[in-house]
Amino acid sequence: MQDDKPNLVILNVMSKRVNSLRALVDSSASNNFVRQESLQNLDFEEADTPRGVLEVRLATGAIVRTEKRVVRVRFSYKRRAFVEGLIVLDLDDKFDLVLGMPWLARHDPVIN
Numbered sequence: 165m166q167d168d169k170p171n172l173v174i175l176n177v178m179s180k181r182v183n184s185l186r187a188l189v190d191s192s193a194s195n196n197f198v199r200q201e202s203l204q205n206l207d208f209e210e211a212d213t214p215r216g217v218l219e220v221r222l223a224t225g226a227i228v229r230t231e232k233r234v235v236r237v238r239f240s241y242k243r244r245a246f247v248e249g250l251i252v253l254d255l256d257d258k259f260d261l262v263l264g265m266p267w268l269a270r271h272d273p274v275i276n
Contacts, residue, residue, distance in 0.1 A: 196250045198262075
């Protein structure tokens with residue numbers, strides 16, 4: 165019997181404030197995102213980007229309209245440090261970060 169659910173690539177990343185955050189690597193995500201409520205656990209700074217309204221289509225198909233806010237987040241995975249610009253969204257608690265195509269294109273990871 166074949167599983168019709170896609171295989172998810174989930175990384176347990178670390179920040180200065182906590183040892184484990186859940187990051188979803190998602191090749192269908194057009195951008196990188198961070199959960200609003202996870203910011204308290206991350207080392208971040210506000211990015212200097214123009215404010216505006218952003219529409220994001222979630223994996224559920226729902227469209228969320230939010231004020232565009234970008235933060236530069238520092239985290240590590242397997243002793244490699246990253247500093248990434250992430251769009252802040254009110255996501256559910258399944259994942260703290262969503263690393264989409266910008267992250268994949270920049271780092272070209274090998275995923276088994």
